[in-house]
Amino acid sequence: MLRRLSLRARLLVGVFVIAAVGLAVADVATYSSLRSFLLDRVDKTLLAGHAQVEHTVGVPRGHDGDLHHDGPPAQGIDWYEVRTTGGAVLGSGFVVGGGSPPVLPAALSPTKSERSGPTIEHVSYFDVRSQDESQTFRVRASIDPADPTRIVVVAASLNGVFGTLHRLLLIELLVTAAVLAAIAGLGLWVVRLGLRPLREIELTAATIAAGDLTQRVERAEPRTEVGRLGLSLNAMLAQIEAAFTARAESERKLRQFVADASHELRTPLAAVRAYAELFGRGAAERPADLARSMAGITREAERMTLLVEVLLLLARLDEGRPLAAEPVDLATLVEEAVDAARVVDPERPIDLAVEEAEVLGDHDRLRQVVDNVLANVRAHTPARTPVEITLRATDGAARLTVSDHGPGLSAADAARVFERFYRVDSSRTRASGGAGLGLSIVGAVARAHNGEVTLEETPGGGATVVISLPLYRSEPGVDGVGAGRGAPAPHPA
Secondary structure (H helix, E strand, C coil), X not given: CHHHCCHHXXXXXXXXXXXXXXXXXXXXXXXXXXXXXXXHHHHHHHHHHHHHHHHHEEEECCCCCCEEECCCCCCCCCEEEEEEXXXXXXXXXXXXCCCCCECCCCXXXXXXXXXXXXXXXXXXXXXXXXXXXXXXXXXXXXXCCCCCCEEEEEEEECHHHHHHHHHHHHHHHHHHHHHHHHHHHHHHHHHHHHHHHHHHHHHHHHHHHCCCCCCCCCCCCCXXXXXXXXXXXXXXXXHHHHHHHHHHHHHHHXXXXXXXXXXXXXXXXXXXXXXXXXHHCCHHHCHHHHHHHXXXXXXXXXXXXXXXXXXXXXXXXXXXXXXXXXXXXXXXHHHHHHHHHHHHCCXXXXXXXXXXXXXXXXXXXXXXXXXXXXXXXXXXXXXXCCEEEEEEEECCEEEEEEEECCCCCCHHHHHHCCCCCCCCCCCCCHHHCCCCCHHXXXXXXXXXXXXXXXXXXXXXXXXXXXXXXXXXXXXXXCCCCCCCCCCCCEECC
């Protein structure tokens, strides 16, 4: 049944039951302790008063031989009786006043030993009702030490004791009820206060389930269990939001990638189709048109092949497929790429300064990185714009810097220049810079070599591409790589 209740109700029921049981145990213990104390005090009163009764009872009254009480009243004694061990009553009566006498058993046999002054008496204690059932007496029966054939019985009313116990019981019931009510009210307030963060977590979860991933649990602090739960939920929600944001961005980039790739492939495919139609319209019978059609088909096929190979390379890099891992003399590679760039664009001044630097990686892909950066400079800067290229080996990394003095890039363009198919010129013509995959390949290959690439502003205007790759250090004496190397020396340009 408790499983069907809410956590708040179960906590309240648990607190209430524990408090009720605890109070009940305390009430019973208090009642029993007080009852035992009061009865013990009555027993001590009977013990103190029976001696006086024994000394004052026994004087003959006239000629009938009956006993009578002669002397001051015994304190705390209400009734006395003297009888023989055989059960014959020798005398009895109220010490002070009157009332209904107690109903004593016909046979008394005191067996308990109790010290009374210098002597040891055989006594017994028990409770009896009065003849009219109006009160209860505490009775002490003892064998008279002066006359072992007589039993002296003294009794005291327990009405005062029971009255005290009844008042105590009433007080306990009232106090217990008041305490339980206070505990219930205070417990309800404390439980509501303690579970309020859980309610807020519930509302936050409902809001998040509705689609608002920016919501967070308020007042989450590490001092309480619920607060630590809120902190954990906030951390989890931050990761979920980041994952959903990354997923949305990935889907956006994927859609953009598919659209751009389709657009780039559509142009050469349309050209191939046009040349094929030209062939079908009779170009085969005209040598000039035939050569033109075949050359066009070949050129567009090569263009599509290059685009597909680039896309496949990017896909392999995205999947984390390992590249070739061999020592590469980066200084020589950069020099070869610069020589090729000078042949392609002989009028552009290129200033080269390199230091000896060796990295572990794929030679062809690293050459492609340098070629793409230089091709990007040629495509986006005016003719004869100077270029400075430096290669330095510092702090365990080879740092290749390519700086131009062209128009530069805006902050928005600089943030996206390494995205695939992104071009500063949004037109789709070949003259505007190709498919927009050059720098994306640069970034992907650099990351595949555990490096990084950044774009900075050239002092005085222009753009600077900085490529950092970890230097390769083999064990000394192995293939001569890393053996006997000192500080990197400038490599001649």
